[in-house]
Amino acid sequence: MTNPNGTSKYALEARNLHIFYSSFRAVRNVTMQIEPNKITALIGPSGCGKSTLLRSFNRMNDLVLGSHAEGEILYRGQNLYGNNVDPVEVRRRIGMVFQKPNPFPKSIFDNIAYGPRILGQRNKKILGEIVERSLRQAALWDDVKDNLKKSGLALSGGQQQRLCIARTLAVEPEIILMDEPCSALDPIATLRIEELMRELKENYTIIIVTHNMQQAARVSDYTAFMLMGNERAGELIEYDQTERIFTKPNDSRTEDYITGRFG
Amino acid sequence: MSATENSTNTVSQYSQYLPDDKQLQKNIARRNRQAIIWKYVFLFSIVLAMFSLFMLFFSIIRQAFTYVTIYDQVNPATLSDKPLENLSQQELGDVIENHYGAIRTGRNDIRTLVFNNVLGLSLSDQEKIADRERAKETVTVREVFEDKDKKYPAELADQSVIRLDVVGYAALIEQNFDQEQLYDFVIKNVVQPLIVNSWTLDEYFFSRDKVNQDIADTEARLREDKKDPTIELTEPKFHSWVQWHLITKTIDLSRPEDAGLRTAIIGSLWMITLTILIALPLGVGAAIYLEEYSSGGWLARIIQTNIDNLAGVPSIIYGILGLALFVRALEKITSGDIFGLGVGGNTATGRTILSASLTMGLLILPVIIINAQEAIRAVPDSLRQASYGLGATKWQTVWNHVLPNAMPGILTGTILAISRAFGETAVLVVVGSITRITVDPSGPFSRFTVLPLQIFALITQPQAQFRNVAAAGILLLLTILLSLNAVAVILRSRFSKRAV
Ligand SMILES: Nc1ncnc2c1ncn2[C@@H]1O[C@H](COP(=O)(O)OP(=O)(O)OP(=O)(O)O)[C@@H](O)[C@H]1O
Ligand SMILES: [Mg+2]
Numbered sequence: 001m002t003n004p005n006g007t008s009k010y011a012l013e014a015r016n017l018h019i020f021y022s023s024f025r026a027v028r029n030v031t032m033q034i035e036p037n038k039i040t041a042l043i044g045p046s047g048c049g050k051s052t053l054l055r056s057f058n059r060m061n062d063l064v065l066g067s068h069a070e071g072e073i074l075y076r077g078q079n080l081y082g083n084n085v086d087p088v089e090v091r092r093r094i095g096m097v098f099q100k101p102n103p104f105p106k107s108i109f110d111n112i113a114y115g116p117r118i119l120g121q122r123n124k125k126i127l128g129e130i131v132e133r134s135l136r137q138a139a140l141w142d143d144v145k146d147n148l149k150k151s152g153l154a155l156s157g158g159q160q161q162r163l164c165i166a167r168t169l170a171v172e173p174e175i176i177l178m179d180e181p182c183s184a185l186d187p188i189a190t191l192r193i194e195e196l197m198r199e200l201k202e203n204y205t206i207i208i209v210t211h212n213m214q215q216a217a218r219v220s221d222y223t224a225f226m227l228m229g230n231e232r233a234g235e236l237i238e239y240d241q242t243e244r245i246f247t248k249p250n251d252s253r254t255e256d257y258i259t260g261r262f263g
Numbered sequence: 264m265s266a267t268e269n270s271t272n273t274v275s276q277y278s279q280y281l282p283d284d285k286q287l288q289k290n291i292a293r294r295n296r297q298a299i300i301w302k303y304v305f306l307f308s309i310v311l312a313m314f315s316l317f318m319l320f321f322s323i324i325r326q327a328f329t330y331v332t333i334y335d336q337v338n339p340a341t342l343s344d345k346p347l348e349n350l351s352q353q354e355l356g357d358v359i360e361n362h363y364g365a366i367r368t369g370r371n372d373i374r375t376l377v378f379n380n381v382l383g384l385s386l387s388d389q390e391k392i393a394d395r396e397r398a399k400e401t402v403t404v405r406e407v408f409e410d411k412d413k414k415y416p417a418e419l420a421d422q423s424v425i426r427l428d429v430v431g432y433a434a435l436i437e438q439n440f441d442q443e444q445l446y447d448f449v450i451k452n453v454v455q456p457l458i459v460n461s462w463t464l465d466e467y468f469f470s471r472d473k474v475n476q477d478i479a480d481t482e483a484r485l486r487e488d489k490k491d492p493t494i495e496l497t498e499p500k501f502h503s504w505v506q507w508h509l510i511t512k513t514i515d516l517s518r519p520e521d522a523g524l525r526t527a528i529i530g531s532l533w534m535i536t537l538t539i540l541i542a543l544p545l546g547v548g549a550a551i552y553l554e555e556y557s558s559g560g561w562l563a564r565i566i567q568t569n570i571d572n573l574a575g576v577p578s579i580i581y582g583i584l585g586l587a588l589f590v591r592a593l594e595k596i597t598s599g600d601i602f603g604l605g606v607g608g609n610t611a612t613g614r615t616i617l618s619a620s621l622t623m624g625l626l627i628l629p630v631i632i633i634n635a636q637e638a639i640r641a642v643p644d645s646l647r648q649a650s651y652g653l654g655a656t657k658w659q660t661v662w663n664h665v666l667p668n669a670m671p672g673i674l675t676g677t678i679l680a681i682s683r684a685f686g687e688t689a690v691l692v693v694v695g696s697i698t699r700i701t702v703d704p705s706g707p708f709s710r711f712t713v714l715p716l717q718i719f720a721l722i723t724q725p726q727a728q729f730r731n732v733a734a735a736g737i738l739l740l741l742t743i744l745l746s747l748n749a750v751a752v753i754l755r756s757r758f759s760k761r762a763v
Contacts, residue, residue, distance in 0.1 A: 063651060065558060092654025102645035104664065114663070115653040164649070171653055 010074075011036040011175055011205040012057060012094075017071035019052050021064065026052045028233040029071075032224060034175075039197060039206045041216040041242065044226035045257070049234025050209045053226070054177050057207065058094035059087040092119065095173035099180040101160035103152030103167075108135075108144050111152045111163055115171035130170050138166035139196050158189025165196065169204075176200070178208040182215065194219045213258060217246050225254045326734030330467040331502040331520075332478060334485060334494070336455040337362065347454075348446055355445040356437030360430050362453050373432045374425060376452065381439050382411045385702055396425055404435075414438040451521065458520045458728050459485070459496065467499065474499060504735035513701045514717065519728035522721070524736050528743075529703050530616065530696070530711035531685065537620035537707060538627065538684050539677070545624070546631030547666075547673060553632075554639040555661055574629035582693030585622025590614055590694055597621070599708030614695030617707040622694050623687065627680035634676020638669035670758040678751040685744055688715045714740050 012034040019027040027049040034040050042050045055061045056069055059080060073080040080090055104111050112134050113127045121127060131148065135141040140162040144150065152163055161181060168176055178197075182190040190212075197206055197219050210216050216223055223245040229235040238245060238254045249255045282290055339347050342358050350358065363373055378384045384392075384407075392402050404427070405420040416434050419427065427435075440448060450456065459481050462474055478496055485494045502520075512523025549570075557563040594613035595601045642665050650660040696712045698720035704711040712720075714736065721733040 058652070060648065060652060063648070088654055088656050091652055096648075096652040098645065098648060098652070100645060102643075102649045104646060104649065105668065114650075114655075118653065118655045118659045118663070167649075167653065 009036075010034055013074040015072040015074065017053075017056065017069060017073060019049070019056050019061065019069045020067065022066040025231065025233040027056075028229060028235050030236045032236060032239050034205060034207060035222060036205050037201055037203075038221040039201050039208060039219050040222040040224065041220035042207065042209045042224050042226060043211070043213070043216050043257075044234070045228070047232070048226045048228045050226055051179050052234065054179055054207060054209050055096075057175070057177055058091045058096055060091065060096060062087050092171055093173055094175040094177060095168035095171060097161070097164050097168055097176065097178040097181050099183055101157060101164050101184065103155070103160050103163050105151065105153055107149045108152050108155075108163060109148040112167050112170045115167060119171060134166040134170040137169050137200070138162045139192065140166055156189075158185045158192065161185060161189070161193060162196065165193075173204070175205045175207065178206065180209050180211065183211065190215070217242060225249075225251075225257065227253060227257070323734050323737050325463045325465070326731050327504045327738055329461045329463055329502055329504065329731055330474075330499045331458045332460040332481070332496040332499050333456045334459045334481075334496050336457060337453055339454050342449075342453065347449060350446070352437060352442050352445055355442065355449055356433055358449055358453060359436060359445075360433040363429050363433060373429055373452070374427070377432050377435055379701075381413060381436060382407065392425060396423065408435075451518070456520070457518070458502070460499070461502070461728050461731055462499070504731040505738055506735070509735055509739055513703070514699070516699065516724065519726060519732050522729070522732050524714060524717055524739065526700055526703050527712050527714045527717035528739070531713040531743075533616050533704050533707070533711065534619050534623065534713055535681060535685055537616060538623040539681065541620055541624035542628050542631055542680065543677060546628050547635050549628075549632045550635030550639055551661055551665070554636055555657065555665065570629050570632050574633060577689075578626055578687055579689040579693065581622055581626040582690040584625070585618060585690065585694045589618040589621045597708075614710060615708045616704055616711045619691055619694045619696065619711070620707070622690055623684045626687070626690060627684050630680040630683065631676055634679065635669065635673045638672025638676065639665055641672060642668045667758070671755045674751055674755045674758065678748055681747060682744055685747070686715055686740070688719065691716055714743070
């Protein structure tokens with residue numbers, strides 16, 4: 001992480017990555033490059049290791065007892081699973097939005113100020129600016145600007161998810177990981193989040209897991225298709241521009257999955 | 264295809280085995296009957312429990328409010344022409360001078376009264392004075408009284424403070440007490456009223472014959488004992504044993520109507536406070552480690568099993584541990600010797616509040632750990648993930664999210680633990696609480712007694728009236744426990760409101 005002008009032109013690069021839960025291999029031999037300032041979608045049937053792969057990108061998997069990884073994930077030319085890498089720093093640079101909106105049981109303001117605060121920013125005025133900017137970026141400012149003291153839990157599901165996105169934006173990560181961020185939302189809230197993602201990719205690299213084919217087709221620039229292979233280990237079957245994946249996939253299994261013939 | 268076949272088969276098999284409509288109706292009636300029987304069994308247990316609780320309260324309250332008769336050991340009419348409450352300071356002083364010791368006073372020795380009530384000397388100070396006198400030194404009135412900032416008549420200044428006569432001590436009392444205090448002193452130490460009979464309300468109102476008989480018996484006994492045929496008891500009057508002096512006065516095992524529990528209350532509060540200070544941080548810390556840091560290896564599992572088992576160990580065993588470890592092995596620390604704070608000299612001993620609190624802390628530690636663990640486990644993982652996802656360290660996550668959200672649960676556990684510690688006796692008997700102590704504890708290194716033990720000591724007194732005092736003490740104990748719980752419940756609801 002000491003090399004900010006890394007040599008790689010990719011935002012992230014996985015090389016021969018295997019991920020294990022104790023002795024169970026959940027992801028086998030994934031090699032892929034994530035393009036910067038693009039939205040990459042991970043699709044595939046349930047249990048094929050999408051979340052596992054996504055969480056390994058910012059080492060959230062470390063929190064699961066007994067999980068470990070083999071292979072490399074390169075970020076700015078450095079291996080995230082290298083010995084001298086502190087996961088705390090990784091997560092501060094590669095943020096995450098979860099499937100279920102999980103605001104802290106605190107005020108809207110405190111929810112968003114939490115990230116900058118733990119990084120050491122104590123200045124009230126600067127925190128206020130960060131909160132406003134993040135809420136604007138997440139298209140939530142107009143909904144909540146009159147009452148930032150309100151509990152984050154008092155918002156609707158879609159608003160809560162946008163609050164969580166704003167919270168992630170507040171620490172200015174480079175990459176945002178989203179694990180089925182719309183699965184708990186209604187179609188209108190979903191569209192708003194998708195719109196938001198399109199705006200955010202100007203400044204951020206986004207990787208999203210989704211079960212919704214239309215969503216992947218609508219928002220993503222690249223799509224990775226995963227499938228459970230031998231011994232239930234997830235494998236990367238095909239990874240290409242979204243357009244190609246959805247029009248002429250190379251692998252027949254991809255086509256079957258996308259057209260709904262299995263999975 | 265075969266799956267469909269199977270399922271059709273099963274359906275037809277079921278209809279053979281399940282009851283037909285007629286059977287079903289019978290069978291439902293039977294099942295309902297069963298349900299009703301169980302319902303009444305449960306209802307009965309609740310009623311029984313409520314009844315026992317009611318009986319408990321009833322029997323305590325019955326003892327705490329009674330009708331009593333009083334016998335003035337010295338007739339106030341013989342002390343002065345005027346009613347005692349109208350006498351001046353001077354006149355009351357004369358009464359003490361002339362009549363103190365009119366009856367055998369035993370431990371109401373006037374010198375002790377001066378030392379305790381006027382000077383407030385601790386037992387060890389009194390012993391020091393006695394030691395110096397034994398070494399042929401004269402400890403003067405001037406020295407002792409000036410040290411305590413009290414007044415004394417000039418002509419007594421150079422006399423030995425332990426060798427004055429009644430007149431001398433009476434003068435010292437008169438100089439330092441106001442009229443009200445002097446009146447109390449005269450009543451208590453000269454008139455010496457005794458409650459000689461005590462009847463519960465139901466006895467008084469529904470068995471008047473027995474009451475009259477009791478009065479006659481007592482009068483006859485007193486007349487014979489005192490060789491004074493004029494002795495008469497007062498009319499029975501209502502007496503509430505729950506009185507303010509229960510918390511303002513200290514124990515007096517010669518006069519039940521005057522016995523207070525102040526020393527025991529202060530002892531209990533000291534002990535509980537120290538226990539919380541010891542056990543809460545340790546317990547919560549251990550719980551955090553086990554839940555958030557430990558990786559669940561074999562060592563952690565052994566520790567966990569031990570904690571779970573320790574919660575069920577009888578308290579007497581903790582008492583024995585505390586005796587060996589804190590009272591004996593660590594005596595230098597628990598007596599305060601090491602800090603130069605102990606009672607000093609040869610009286611120093613490990614039987615202090617600190618020892619008791621350490622032992623009690625060990626006793627409630629498992630309960631606090633287990634409850635805190637449960638509370639921490641109940642904090643949703645999504646909060647931790649959100650925090651880690653923003654780049655928080657483990658400590659930041661624990662401090663900002665896990666602990667605040669677990670607080671209501673932790674507090675509940677602590678309430679349970681404190682209630683247990685507050686009513687605990689076995690441990691303290693072993694660790695060395697003393698029941699006849701009348702000096703308030705002044706800090707962690709003092710000797711002490713606690714409320715439940717003091718109540719027990721009262722009940723075991725031969726004089727029946729002490730049982731009334733004990734009942735009042737039990738009411739006090741319950742009140743303190745309930746208010747502690749109320750405080751915790753309020754704290755708890757504060758915390759949970761903040762969490763939402
Ligand atoms: N914490 C865990 N401990 C052990 N095994 C796990 C854990 N989380 C996931 N797995 C296993 O890893 C495999 C991949 O799980 P993962 O959650 O990554 O799938 P997914 O593709 O995200 O599925 P879904 O679409 O249902 O969310 C599954 O077989 C799952 O059982
Ligand atoms: Mg998943």
